[in-house]
Amino acid sequence: xxxxxxxxxxxxxxxxxxxxxxxxxxxxxxxxxxxxxxxxxxxxxxxxxxxxxxxxxxxxxxxxxxxxxxxxxxxxxxxxxxxxxxxxxxxxxxxxxxxxxxxxxxxxxxxxxxxxxxxxxxxxxxxxxxxxxxxxxxxxxxxxxxxxxxxxxxxxxxxxxxxxxxxxxxxxxxxxxxxxxxxxxxxxxxxxxxxxxxxxxxxxxxxxxxxxxxxxxxxxxxxxxxxxxxxxxxxxxxxxxxxxxxxxxxxxxxxxxxxxxxxxxxxxxxxxxxxxxxxxxxxxxxxxxxxxxxxxxxxxxxxxxxxxxxxxxxxxxxxxxxxxxxxxxxxxxxxxxxxxxxxxxxxxx
Amino acid sequence: xxxxxxxxxxxxxxxxxxxxxxxxxxxxxxxxxxxxxxxxxxxxxxxxxxxxxxxxxxxxxxxxxxxxxxxxxxxxxxxxxxxxxxxxxxxxxxxxxxxxxxxxxxxxxxxxxxxxxxx
Numbered sequence: 001x002x003x004x005x006x007x008x009x010x011x012x013x014x015x016x017x018x019x020x021x022x023x024x025x026x027x028x029x030x031x032x033x034x035x036x037x038x039x040x041x042x043x044x045x046x047x048x049x050x051x052x053x054x055x056x057x058x059x060x061x062x063x064x065x066x067x068x069x070x071x072x073x074x075x076x077x078x079x080x081x082x083x084x085x086x087x088x089x090x091x092x093x094x095x096x097x098x099x100x101x102x103x104x105x106x107x108x109x110x111x112x113x114x115x116x117x118x119x120x121x122x123x124x125x126x127x128x129x130x131x132x133x134x135x136x137x138x139x140x141x142x143x144x145x146x147x148x149x150x151x152x153x154x155x156x157x158x159x160x161x162x163x164x165x166x167x168x169x170x171x172x173x174x175x176x177x178x179x180x181x182x183x184x185x186x187x188x189x190x191x192x193x194x195x196x197x198x199x200x201x202x203x204x205x206x207x208x209x210x211x212x213x214x215x216x217x218x219x220x221x222x223x224x225x226x227x228x229x230x231x232x233x234x235x236x237x238x239x240x241x242x243x244x245x246x247x248x249x250x251x252x253x254x255x256x257x258x259x260x261x262x263x264x265x266x267x268x269x270x271x272x273x274x275x276x277x278x279x280x281x282x283x284x285x286x287x288x289x290x291x292x293x294x295x296x297x298x299x300x301x302x303x304x305x306x307x308x309x310x311x312x313x314x315x316x317x318x319x320x321x322x323x324x325x326x327x328x329x330x331x332x333x334x335x336x337x338x339x340x341x342x343x344x345x346x347x348x349x
Numbered sequence: 350x351x352x353x354x355x356x357x358x359x360x361x362x363x364x365x366x367x368x369x370x371x372x373x374x375x376x377x378x379x380x381x382x383x384x385x386x387x388x389x390x391x392x393x394x395x396x397x398x399x400x401x402x403x404x405x406x407x408x409x410x411x412x413x414x415x416x417x418x419x420x421x422x423x424x425x426x427x428x429x430x431x432x433x434x435x436x437x438x439x440x441x442x443x444x445x446x447x448x449x450x451x452x453x454x455x456x457x458x459x460x461x462x463x464x465x466x467x468x
Contacts, residue, residue: 008354012361020365065377067385082366089362093355113355120425141399142388150407157414164421168428175432177425237389242373246366319466322410326464330417331455337424338448341431345441 011112015092019256024054026252026303033307064241072238076139081243084132084250090125091257094118096179098270098291102284110288116178122261123167126216129254130156133218133225133235136247140238148234151318152225156216158325163212165333166205169340170265173201183269195274199266204336206266208329213258215325217251219306221313224321259302263295270295409463420451 028043028051035042043050068077093113100109115121130153137149174182188196199206215222226234236247263269270291281287316324388395424447431440458464 005353005357008357009361011354012358016361016365062373063376063378064373065379066373069386069388071386071388078370081370082363085366085369086359086362089365090359093358112358113351115351143390143397143399143401146399146403150403154407154410157411157418161414161417161421164418168421168424171425172428172431175429177429232389232391241377242369246369249369322464322466327459334448334451334455338445341441341444345437348437 007108008112011110012093015095015097015112016089018097019089019092019253020249022256023249023252024058026256027054027057029303030307030310033304034311037308037311058245061242061245066243067240069238071141073139073141076135077238078243080132080136080139081239081246081250083135084129085246085253087125087128087132088250088253088257090128091122091261092253093125094122094179095257095260095264096183096270097295098288099180099183101288111179118179119167119171119177119182119261119264122257123164126254126257126261127156127160129216129250132247132250136239137235140235142238144231144233145235145237148225148231148237151231152218152235155218155222155224155321155325158322159212159215159222159329162208162325162329162333163216165330165337166202166208166212167265169202169205169333169337170198172337172340172344173198179264179269182264183271186268187271189274193274195268195271197266197268202266202336202340204332205340208333208336209262209265211329213255213262214306214309215321217255217258219255220310221315222321223315224318255303255306256299259299259306260295263298263302267298273297406464406466413458413463416454417451420447423447 031053032042032050034040043053046052046056068074094111094115095118096109096111098110100107102108111118113121133152133156134149137145137147137152140146171177174185176182176185186196186198190196190200194200214220218225231237236244239247271294272287272290273294276290276294279286279290388399390396424444427440427444431437434440
């Protein structure tokens, strides 16, 4: 019993340290990447290449005054950042960073919350992200935060639909809801050189999912929740110091979790990248190591893609955003699902 | 045992959040002024209350999302059941009927302009 609890705590610490440790690096990549795309210099003073800038920012956040205005609803005002962070971390409990491996005499599963329904749990938990935002906007008792929260929620639920249709299509193709079996399905090559990734089976679903995760994590071009020119900062306008930072942490963790889910569904999850699989498996620990490396590289590329898109596309107008979600992507997702199902059915006849 | 791991994860995540919130509460300075206490409205005095009437479209979007999302959630167990079933023709007929109902509902929503945001 004690042994099992220690194992769970170690796994939890690892899976939480993974995104939270990468967070300063991601913020740095985002700022330097923005500077690179806009031909600026970016933060380069603190430490080598400005690498210590995010840590300096965290220290500054810690020493800032926590303004707790009297017009807010106190309990929910304090609870909202906490809910946002916990809910953003929750999907990570079900995401395996490597395959099950032999640790001396027993098989260890890397995910904290081992369940064959893991993928459903991860999607359910990531959909809860709108609660933190809605609570923050409502509890702040401010017109801008209220509008930002309403916009964010309407946007998140709208794109949830097309994202779900993509998930149904992929689960139909895989025929399983176990993440490890999904990754097994995507391991190997077609014709010897094309990786057996889901994106080559379902490109339309992959596109729907990709647009969905941009809208779910409130990133540009879908960051209507924080349209600076209209509603200043959106739902976290009345927050200061670490509470404000927690919203940012939650947003980035949510982004990482959604990227990981995208990679599991469409880019082979932790399956070893082409090229890395040439390394001989002389030691039983090399395969898990390669798997973690592959997943990290894939997530890093996804994060860079987020930054790239952010500085490439302008922001949508709100009615365009809702029209795209409801009148373009949702029918596209449903039609894609119907075609997939009928194609599989008639091929097997 | 699975559930215990979930509970431990939840407790640790909550503890992390609480510690982070406590740190700035402990280290930051505390100096209350009248202006800091104001509702932020771009520097002018706040006008009216925040709990005013908002567009009904937000409410409609949430309700319609609920309907469509529940229908899509029904398809998830169906997609897994299909791969373990022998009589697939029956499942396909059910799927086509289900999607037809969903599409009729969708066309009704679009035609009644429930989701038109521009004036």
